[in-house]
Amino acid sequence: xxxxxxxxxxxxxxxxxxxxxxxxxxxxxxxxxxxxxxxxxxxxxxxxxxxxxxxxxxxxxxxxxxxxxxxxxxxxxxxxxxxxxxxxxxxxxxxxxxxxxxxxxxxxxxxxxxxxxxxxxxxxxxxxxxxxxxxxxxxxxxxxxxxxxxx
Amino acid sequence: xxxxxxxxxxxxxxxxxxxxxxxxxxxxxxxxxxxxxxxxxxxxxxxxxxxxxxxxxxxxxxxxxxxxxxxxxxxxxxxxxxxxxxxxxxxxxxxxxxxxxxxxxxxxxxxxxxxxxxxxxxxxxxxxxxxxxxxxxxxxxxxxxxxxxxxxxxxxxxxxxxxxxxxxxxxxxxxxxxxxxxxxxxxxxxxxxxxxxxxxxxxxxxxxxxxxxxxxxxxxxxxxxxxxxxxxxxxxxxxxxxxxxxxxxxxxxxxxxxxxxx
Numbered sequence: 001x002x003x004x005x006x007x008x009x010x011x012x013x014x015x016x017x018x019x020x021x022x023x024x025x026x027x028x029x030x031x032x033x034x035x036x037x038x039x040x041x042x043x044x045x046x047x048x049x050x051x052x053x054x055x056x057x058x059x060x061x062x063x064x065x066x067x068x069x070x071x072x073x074x075x076x077x078x079x080x081x082x083x084x085x086x087x088x089x090x091x092x093x094x095x096x097x098x099x100x101x102x103x104x105x106x107x108x109x110x111x112x113x114x115x116x117x118x119x120x121x122x123x124x125x126x127x128x129x130x131x132x133x134x135x136x137x138x139x140x141x142x143x144x145x146x147x148x149x150x151x
Numbered sequence: 152x153x154x155x156x157x158x159x160x161x162x163x164x165x166x167x168x169x170x171x172x173x174x175x176x177x178x179x180x181x182x183x184x185x186x187x188x189x190x191x192x193x194x195x196x197x198x199x200x201x202x203x204x205x206x207x208x209x210x211x212x213x214x215x216x217x218x219x220x221x222x223x224x225x226x227x228x229x230x231x232x233x234x235x236x237x238x239x240x241x242x243x244x245x246x247x248x249x250x251x252x253x254x255x256x257x258x259x260x261x262x263x264x265x266x267x268x269x270x271x272x273x274x275x276x277x278x279x280x281x282x283x284x285x286x287x288x289x290x291x292x293x294x295x296x297x298x299x300x301x302x303x304x305x306x307x308x309x310x311x312x313x314x315x316x317x318x319x320x321x322x323x324x325x326x327x328x329x330x331x332x333x334x335x336x337x338x339x340x341x342x343x344x345x346x347x348x349x350x351x352x353x354x355x356x357x358x359x360x361x362x363x364x365x366x367x368x369x370x371x372x373x374x375x376x377x378x379x380x381x382x383x384x385x386x387x388x389x390x391x392x393x394x395x396x397x398x399x400x401x402x403x404x405x406x407x408x409x410x411x412x413x
Contacts, residue, residue, distance in 0.1 A: 001158065018195065019155035041183045042325070047249050054249045059183050063158045064197060105249060126325050127247010 003066040007031070008075030016062050022048070025062035026072060033073035033100035037129070044128035045101040047108075048072050054108035073100045079107055086145040092137030098130040106142060115146065153186050157194045161201065164283045168302050170196050178302065180258020181220070183250060198257075203304065206230060215306040217257025221245060221269065224256060233308070234276070235410070237315040237333060241272035246325050261303040263294055263351050266327045268319060270294065271346035273306060274354050275315050275335030281305040291354055313337045316410040318402040319347075322389065329390045332402035334410055336362075343378045343403050348395060349387045366411025375404035 004013045007029060016025060023046045026034045034057055037045035046058040049071040057070075073080060080103050093099055102125070109116060109124040116124065121142055122135075130138070161167035170176050175193035177185060203216030208229040215224070221242045224230060231239050245251055245268060259269035260280060270290075278290040283302040290306075314336045319328040331346035341362045346352030357363075361374040379400035384392045 018158035019153065019192075040187065041250055042246055044247055044249055053252050055252050056183075056249045059181070059186055059250075059253055061155070061158065061179070061182065061195070061197075064179075064199065105247075108248070123243065124248055126244070127249055 001063060003063060005062075005065050005067075006069040008071055018061070018063055020062040022050075022057040022060040022062045022065050022070070025065070026057060026070065031072040031074050035097060035100060037097065037101075042127070042129065043098070043101070044105060045098055047101040047104040047128070049104065049108060052108075052111070054105050073104055076104070076107055083110075083142065083145040086148070087138055087141030089144070090137040090141045092133055092141050093130070094132035098128060098132075102128045102130065102138065118143065153188060153190050153192060155192045155195045158197065159194055160197045160199060164201065164302060164304060167196050167198055167201070168283050168300075170194050171300050171302060174300075178261075180217070180261070181254035183254050184258065184262060184264070198302075203257075210310070212310055213308040215256055215308070217255060217261075217303050217305060219256045221251040221254045221256065221259070222248060224269075225251060230308075233310055233313065234272070234315045237272055237275070237317040240317040241268040241319070241331075241333065244268075244319070244321060244324055256306055257303045260290070260293075260306055261298075263298070265349045265351045266331075266347045267352065268317075268328060268331050268346070271319075271331040271344050271352045272315070272317050272333045273308065274344040274346075274352050275317075275333035275342065276313050277309040277311050277337050279307040279309070281307060294351060294353075311337050314410050316406040318406045318409075320398050320402060327389065330384075330395050330398040330402060332399065332406055334403065334406040336410065341374070341407075343374070343382075343406075345378070345382045345384075345399055345403075347389075348382065348384045349389065350383075350385060353382065355381055362407065362411075366407060366413055368408065368413055371404050371407040371411060371413065374407055375400045378403045 002015050035045040037043035041056050041059045047054050048057045051069050105128050177192045178196045204218040206227050207214040225239045225242045279287050280293045281287050281304045285301050317333045319331045321328050328347045333344040335342050341357035343355050344352050362370050379396050382399050384395035386392045
């Protein structure tokens with residue numbers, strides 16, 4: 001079957017199998033930021049925005065994305081650049097594998113709630129697992145970024 | 152890993168129902184649980200074009216389309232006002248925001264999963280399911296029915312002066328629950344709903360009127376004791392039956408006290 005997806009602002013058409021998952025479609029399109037960290041829809045590494053809503057691309061059929069807009073980290077470099085430095089400054093991440101999913105969901109959080117409390121950050125990012133850290137560094141990074149915006 | 156031979160976006164409920172009569176067809180909800188299995192699906196039926204992704208509120212009821220996501224439930228002001236925040240409390244620790252943006256109320260309720268927070272909280276209210284062929288069935292009856300090949304269209308909650316509270320025990324924040332507990336008071340009748348026993352949720356009414364009058368710490372404890380005695384629990388890798396029964400008592404007491412404000 002053929003699908004057409006607006007991928008990072010660009011219209012992309014492809015012939016796909018009915019059971020192709022969105023994560024595999026996106027990686028085949030060169031969006032290698034989209035990672036598979038688990039097989040159980042738990043880790044959040046494959047997070048992308050579907051019509052601006054964060055979803056797990058490992059659990060969406062590519063067929064379901066037909067006619068929709070999909071945004072990956074490749075399409076959000078400028079928005080991500082605003083705050084990733086603050087997380088890096090904390091030395092929060094070690095292997096970095098969880099980073100793209102974490103950044104995508106942080107972007108979704110800040111679009112939905114531009115001034116979240118620490119508890120709201122923890123709640124929104126609870127579905128993003130990091131096996132290197134204890135999440136405190138990431139939280140400090142986001143908090144420093146938010147404080148810097150308040151000037 | 153699930154395999155799918157054909158993918159169809161149904162254009163009517165009749166088409167979805169007809170396709171679903173084949174034993175190898177599956178209606179795709181959020182696909183989160185379905186994806187975990189090794190099912191060889193002949194036709195995957197997507198209900199996404201049927202406009203069933205909204206929550207409608209009238210003075211008498213909420214009508215929740217089967218494709219409404221758990222995140223929509225969590226954020227819906229009217230629903231959470233009626234439930235006193237119990238709906239949001241029930242879903243907010245289900246994996247993560249990205250998961251809840253996909254998981255649907257129809258998938259959660261139709262599956263009648265033992266672990267379901269969603270099933271537990273809706274059973275606390277005067278709730279119904281609308282089935283395409285089976286019509287409107289009380290959720291309490293639906294939960295006891297065997298799975299068939301009907302199509303769940305909507306979940307309906309009648310507004311009947313309810314008060315509710317929800318508590319669950321999880322070993323880690325976003326894990327499956329070890330036990331779920333919802334309490335409800337609908338037009339003066341109290342009930343406790345216990346799920347993840349680990350079997351599917353079951354309702355127990357306050358037949359002894361232990362909560363009659365104003366709820367106190369003593370009456371909450373007495374009702375919790377009653378529920379713990381009457382509610383069957385079992386063991387699995389998440390907890391023993393004895394531990395679950397202990398949780399039934401503790402969570403019921405906490406939920407009743409929260410609902411009663413004492």
